Amino acid sequence: MKVLILCTGNSCRSQMAHGFLQSFDPNLTVCSAGTEASGKLNEKAVAAMKEAGIDISHHTSDSVEKYLDEEWDYVITVCGGANESCPAFTGKVKHRLHIGFDDPSHATGTDEFIWSEFLRVRDEIRAGFWKFYNENIKSI
Incomplete structure (x- = not known):
């Protein structure tokens, strides 16, 4: 099972979602990318995830271009900008979903x-992706 999580900058929300989904099932192939990747992780996102017991400090902020030629079971956008500008993965994506979250880096x-916003969004991402995992992947 391969899941790609898309955001605009790939520094915060998509990285947290990536960390949580991978923690739910280490056998999944989970990647995250940005439509306009920043090239770095948001330090507060890394700290918020560390507080939740998940280390994402080794993740990289990658452009979606890196993944366009691959096949995906799910491509999930986590912000409105990525949802609107999601590139076409013609015939290579079984399911495309949008699970949107506020951007805590704009707080x-x-x-x-500001820290409370990172924690709020982190917890919303955990809940949203736990629901996604249970409804779409766990039963497979």
């Missing part, structure tokens, strides 16, 4: 509020 305010 403004106190350090405490």
